[in-house]
Amino acid sequence: xxxxxxxxxxxxxxxxxxxxxxxxxxxxxxxxxxxxxxxxxxxxxxxxxxxxxxxxxxxxxxxxxxxxxxxxxxxxxxxxxxxxxxxxxxxxxxxxxxxx
Numbered sequence: 001x002x003x004x005x006x007x008x009x010x011x012x013x014x015x016x017x018x019x020x021x022x023x024x025x026x027x028x029x030x031x032x033x034x035x036x037x038x039x040x041x042x043x044x045x046x047x048x049x050x051x052x053x054x055x056x057x058x059x060x061x062x063x064x065x066x067x068x069x070x071x072x073x074x075x076x077x078x079x080x081x082x083x084x085x086x087x088x089x090x091x092x093x094x095x096x097x098x099x100x
Contacts, residue, residue, distance in 0.1 A: 043091045046084075052092070 010018050025033050 040091050043087070047088050047091075 010022075012019065022030065
């Protein structure tokens with residue numbers, strides 16, 4: 001198996017957040033985390049960061065209003081799970097796996 005080195009450029013102003021994250025990851029973890037981020041992005045089934053942030057804002061609103069949110073396992077749900085939502089949830093659940 002051969003190893004290929006990939007590189008990308010980042011603008012110090014437009015991509016300051018990306019640069020900060022890259023530095024935070026540390027030298028020993030960058031490749032694994034970059035691979036995981038790319039894979040998560042590709043498997044997101046058309047969801048954008050804006051979509052995820054919108055959902056997080058809704059969750060924050062619900063928590064602030066005192067709404068109780070409980071996670072239900074797929075086999076316990078009363079309603080069928082939307083396959084697109086299930087794929088998005090799986091991508092979000094996998095973001096922290098194997099990256100440290």
